[in-house]
Amino acid sequence: MLFMSGAAPVRMLPNRVRLEASSFCQLRCPSCPTTTGAIGAAVGGGFLRIEDFRKFVDANPFVRQIEISNYGEIFLNPQLVSILEYAHRKNVAITIENGVNLNHVKEEQIEALVKYQVRIVTCSIDGASPETYRVYRVRGDFDVVMENIGKINACKARYGSQLPRLVWQFVIFGHNEHELPLARQMAARLGMEFRPKLTWDDKFSPIRDKAFVRAQIAQRAVTREEFEREHGEKYASGICHQLWRDPQINWDGRILGCCRNFWGDFGGNAFTDGAAESLNNEKMVYARGMLTGQNPPRDDIPCTTCELYEGMRTRSRFIAPREVKREPADAAARTGVFRPEVQTRIAEVDTELAAIAAMPRAQSQRRVQSLKDSMAAPLRLPRAERNATPPSPAVSIVLPTYNRAGFLGEAIASVQAQSFADWELLVVDDGSSDGTGALAANYRADPRIRFVAQRHTGHAAARNLGLRLARGALIAYLDSDNLWFPHFLAAAVPLLHATPAADCVYGAMASDLHPQWPHGIVFDRFDRARLLRENFIDLNTLVHRRSLIETHGGFDERLDRLVDWDLVLRLTRDKPALRIPVLAVQYRAVDGQRVSAGRSLQRNRAAIRRKWAAPLLRPVDVPLLSRLMRRISRQS
Numbered sequence: 221m222l223f224m225s226g227a228a229p230v231r232m233l234p235n236r237v238r239l240e241a242s243s244f245c246q247l248r249c250p251s252c253p254t255t256t257g258a259i260g261a262a263v264g265g266g267f268l269r270i271e272d273f274r275k276f277v278d279a280n281p282f283v284r285q286i287e288i289s290n291y292g293e294i295f296l297n298p299q300l301v302s303i304l305e306y307a308h309r310k311n312v313a314i315t316i317e318n319g320v321n322l323n324h325v326k327e328e329q330i331e332a333l334v335k336y337q338v339r340i341v342t343c344s345i346d347g348a349s350p351e352t353y354r355v356y357r358v359r360g361d362f363d364v365v366m367e368n369i370g371k372i373n374a375c376k377a378r379y380g381s382q383l384p385r386l387v388w389q390f391v392i393f394g395h396n397e398h399e400l401p402l403a404r405q406m407a408a409r410l411g412m413e414f415r416p417k418l419t420w421d422d423k424f425s426p427i428r429d430k431a432f433v434r435a436q437i438a439q440r441a442v443t444r445e446e447f448e449r450e451h452g453e454k455y456a457s458g459i460c461h462q463l464w465r466d467p468q469i470n471w472d473g474r475i476l477g478c479c480r481n482f483w484g485d486f487g488g489n490a491f492t493d494g495a496a497e498s499l500n501n502e503k504m505v506y507a508r509g510m511l512t513g514q515n516p517p518r519d520d521i522p523c524t525t526c527e528l529y530e531g532m533r534t535r536s537r538f539i540a541p542r543e544v545k546r547e548p549a550d551a552a553a554r555t556g557v558f559r560p561e562v563q564t565r566i567a568e569v570d571t572e573l574a575a576i577a578a579m580p581r582a583q584s585q586r587r588v589q590s591l592k593d594s595m596a597a598p599l600r601l602p603r604a605e606r607n608a609t610p611p612s613p614a615v616s617i618v619l620p621t622y623n624r625a626g627f628l629g630e631a632i633a634s635v636q637a638q639s640f641a642d643w644e645l646l647v648v649d650d651g652s653s654d655g656t657g658a659l660a661a662n663y664r665a666d667p668r669i670r671f672v673a674q675r676h677t678g679h680a681a682a683r684n685l686g687l688r689l690a691r692g693a694l695i696a697y698l699d700s701d702n703l704w705f706p707h708f709l710a711a712a713v714p715l716l717h718a719t720p721a722a723d724c725v726y727g728a729m730a731s732d733l734h735p736q737w738p739h740g741i742v743f744d745r746f747d748r749a750r751l752l753r754e755n756f757i758d759l760n761t762l763v764h765r766r767s768l769i770e771t772h773g774g775f776d777e778r779l780d781r782l783v784d785w786d787l788v789l790r791l792t793r794d795k796p797a798l799r800i801p802v803l804a805v806q807y808r809a810v811d812g813q814r815v816s817a818g819r820s821l822q823r824n825r826a827a828i829r830r831k832w833a834a835p836l837l838r839p840v841d842v843p844l845l846s847r848l849m850r851r852i853s854r855q856s
């Protein structure tokens with residue numbers, strides 16, 4: 221997102237927008253405003269047309285990601301395949317995350333989802349049996365939905381594609397709560413992420429056994445009212461951030477601001493006025509002022525009658541500008557975006573590392589140990605970050621393993637020893653033959669740990685499987701031969717969650733096996749140009765938003781080495797990663813089976829060079845270039 225500030229109001233050019241592909245739906249879900257006809261006034265009935273989509277994409281090259289689902293069913297749009305194809309051709313990522321019912325899907329549409337690499341599809345399936353499903357999804361057929369999911373999975377297998385990621389969204393009601401465990405199991409079997417959701421309408425089939433549901437979804441609030449009491453804000457109030465981050469545009473180009481608004485538009489049209497103009501029109505700018513508490517409500521602004529805004533006014537608790545503000549990438553790289561306390565600590569560590577590097581090795585050992593001790597201790601977090609964590613599980617840890625039964629337990633123990641406890645660990649056994657699978661029994665008592673197995677297809681595929689199963693908003697990685705330091709996640713998760721400007725953070729690595737870092741601590745500042753030449757960010761030190769995988773894809777399974785370098789290059793393509801001044805991982809070489817062993821470094825390096833060809837050319841020799849330019853100008 222680019223902010224243009226100055227004397228004029230801040231304007232935004234969001235790189236992600238929402239553009240509904242169809243507002244028609246064939247189902248009649250009782251609480252949905254599409255069923256009641258309430259969307260008629262502002263949304264109306266219609267399909268996004270391929271001509272409008274093409275023009276929109278071509279005219280707004282800063283838009284890199286488009287969410288196309290909202291109130292209707294996108295598969296009813298007869299031009300959907302062309303829309304997906306054009307987005308793919310123009311390198312615009314498509315997400316279908318608000319939801320589809322998947323009751324009527326053509327074969328060519330299924331193929332297009334996979335072929336054109338739609339990043340994610342959320343399927344609304346509120347039940348685990350036909351009888352339960354049709355109570356809310358009126359006119360829907362559970363068996364057809366299951367069949368269509370099977371077809372998508374079969375197509376993904378045919379293409380060897382991990383996209384689209386599939387999400388099973390389960391709105392919890394009294395009539396379906398008993399099927400939560402079964403639905404979760406079925407989702408896991410289908411390779412789908414499972415996301416329970418609270419209903420907007422507490423009156424339709426209210427939850428009966430709250431204690432059971434609480435245990436099932438691992439949160440105390442099981443109605444929106446309870447959520448509000450517990451958290452001091454409305455459920456899903458993050459929707460309002462869409463006005464800044466990813467505004468909603470109607471199928472006909474009108475500006476709706478957010479995906480919740482169906483009762484009035486903000487004026488302007490993105491197809492005729494351009495996205496920059498319409499998304500920054502007077503009403504949008506005024507509404508942003510209202511939501512940040514700077515402007516009073518106004519009758520012609522849709523937010524004025526919205527319950528989420530009313531909740532903010534009642535509590536006098538508005539959106540803090542820092543929650544929606546993002547620095548331009550280069551500024552973030554230059555100044556960092558953490559609070560001064562954290563920046564100061566980073567500077568201290570850098571100073572100490574520089575001092576150590578200048579000392580003879582024999583004299584530096586005590587200083588190195590003391591620095592390691594201080595970096596392994598809990599990081600003192602600024603007050604605002606101390607309690608900032610995403611919904612549970614806050615972070616999903618992906619741990620691939622292959623024939624490391626003797627060491628895996630130590631790696632898992634280092635996760636269990638984390639002082640930050642709200643994680644899930646996905647241990648992906650890549651077809652081990654040394655009894656690794658039997659170890660799962662040792663961890664049955666810890667519900668945060670899941671063992672999954674695949675036939676031996678390589679660590680990139682194993683990590684991708686872990687990514688597909690991950691439920692956390694944040695992702696971290698650990699290799700089976702390495703060990704995390706205990707306070708790594710306690711620093712990384714709150715800092716990343718509380719810093720909307722960042723998508724990716726990395727800590728320090730302790731290693732005596734990398735001669736280029738003779739003091740044994742790898743903690744180099746982010747430098748994209750250098751990253752294009754060599755990797756200095758170990759995957760085991762990285763925590764990033766899961767949305768980056770949806771945008772950039774997962775591990776490249778065509779490579780058998782350096783996949784981590786390739787992934788880090790992609791995750792940081794648009795925005796730098798930020799350093800956190802803590803020790804993340806102890807890098808070890810426990811046997812001869814490291815991924816790097818026995819695989820061609822040259823071949824994989826060449827493959828990465830091809831992918832990132834231009835930036836990997838030798839850096840420009842600036843003095844030589846200046847001399848040449850001077851000579852040319854003298855001759856002309």
Ligand code: SF4
Nearest residue numbers: 460478480523526529
């Ligand atoms: S207040 Fe309501 S209408 Fe306005 S942005 Fe938030 S959810 Fe949308």
